[in-house]
Amino acid sequence: MTEIVGDSAVGKTQVCLSVTASVAKETKQNILYIDASATFSAERIREMVSVEDEESEENLEAVLSHIHCAKVFNVFELFEVLETIRQELIKQNSSFFGGLRLIICDSVSAVLSPLVGGHQTQGYSLLVQVAQKLKALALEYSLAVLVTNNIIGSDQSRPVASLGRTWQSVPHNRLHLSRQTPSPSNLGKLVGTITILKSCRQKGRERERLLLFSVCARVDCCPSAAATRCSCPNTKTILVTYTDSQRQTSCDTERRTALFIILATPALRSATAERSDVLVNL
Numbered sequence: 001m002t003e004i005v006g007d008s009a010v011g012k013t014q015v016c017l018s019v020t021a022s023v024a025k026e027t028k029q030n031i032l033y034i035d036a037s038a039t040f041s042a043e044r045i046r047e048m049v050s051v052e053d054e055e056s057e058e059n060l061e062a063v064l065s066h067i068h069c070a071k072v073f074n075v076f077e078l079f080e081v082l083e084t085i086r087q088e089l090i091k092q093n094s095s096f097f098g099g100l101r102l103i104i105c106d107s108v109s110a111v112l113s114p115l116v117g118g119h120q121t122q123g124y125s126l127l128v129q130v131a132q133k134l135k136a137l138a139l140e141y142s143l144a145v146l147v148t149n150n151i152i153g154s155d156q157s158r159p160v161a162s163l164g165r166t167w168q169s170v171p172h173n174r175l176h177l178s179r180q181t182p183s184p185s186n187l188g189k190l191v192g193t194i195t196i197l198k199s200c201r202q203k204g205r206e207r208e209r210l211l212l213f214s215v216c217a218r219v220d221c222c223p224s225a226a227a228t229r230c231s232c233p234n235t236k237t238i239l240v241t242y243t244d245s246q247r248q249t250s251c252d253t254e255r256r257t258a259l260f261i262i263l264a265t266p267a268l269r270s271a272t273a274e275r276s277d278v279l280v281n282l
Contacts, residue, residue, distance in 0.1 A: 001138045001145040001170070003108075005161040005197070006177035012148040013039045015177065016106045019146065021048035024066040029101040033069045034081055036110040040069050068096060075111045075126050082133040089141050103137060107148035109162045116164055124166055131170040147171070159197065174198035 004012050017040075020031050024045075033040055042064075049063050072078045088097035112130065115123030138145040152162045159176045161167070174197040 001135055001147070002173040002175065003147050003149055003161070003171035004175050004177055004194075005149045005151055005159060007151050010177050010179055012177055013037070013106055016104050016146065016148060017041065017044050018048055019102075020067055020104060021045045023102055025049050025063045027101070028063075028066060030066045030068070030096050030099040031102045031104065032085065032100060033067060034078065034103065034105040035069055035071045036073075036078065036105060037107050038071070039106060040071070042069070066099075072111060075115060075130065078105075078111050078130060079133070082130075082137065085137060086133075089137075100141075100143065102144045102146065103134075105134070105145070105147040107150070108167075109148075109150045112163055112167075113150075116166075124164075127163060127166055131167065135170070151176075171198065172200050 004015060006012050016033070020033055023029055023031055045067065046060065046064065050060060070081045072081055085097070085100075085103070088094050089100070092098055108130065112123075112127050115126055117123070134145050134147070137143050149167075150162045151159045153160045161174065176195045176197050178193060178195070
């Protein structure tokens, strides 16, 4: 289970949409996208799927058929979706759930934040139940689970995710997404990073840089392209990479999710082919 944390509007949803589009297109595996923040965009995914090459309408629909979206507005609807997933995986009667490999929840804080804080003991009980259900799906059915969360502050320059200490130990991996504001001085340059805050392979409080992405060289063309995949030729490719791939890890979920995130950029293989510290054995 991997968590992406970051400030509001930093690009967490765009990363999730990009991962969704690329897993569906490149691996032909099924993805269930749990939209808890009303930010899922089928049109955006369609653009991402077709941006690399001209897909026929038939092929495009075939790719999109690998993606199902479930909208939830509170924690109880989230419970219902997670229980439905579990039941379908047990029964194995559905072709979609039989091929399910990735669950994305964007974002857990949208449904859990209103329930925690102060002396709301019931809220923390519900949070623990959500955590248990997500991790059980990941471990029992070999699924990659990707969730997003907000940042509420920092502890000795280290970002602190929302949902309190109870949630801190839940994800196997935690990635911090950040970016600079596009300006005339950094147009077309790498302006953002993802930093490992927590990893199955990581020792102590050590942090590693993971990802760089760039803005479009023409802000008038796509002003919000800092964390998205603009289709114009002025935009540099988003680069997502796991370092230190030669070390073995006992956490299969981490490796699976890393592969899915890498697939968010089809050009990654050629961009990183000469680097020995990058996981490219897709």
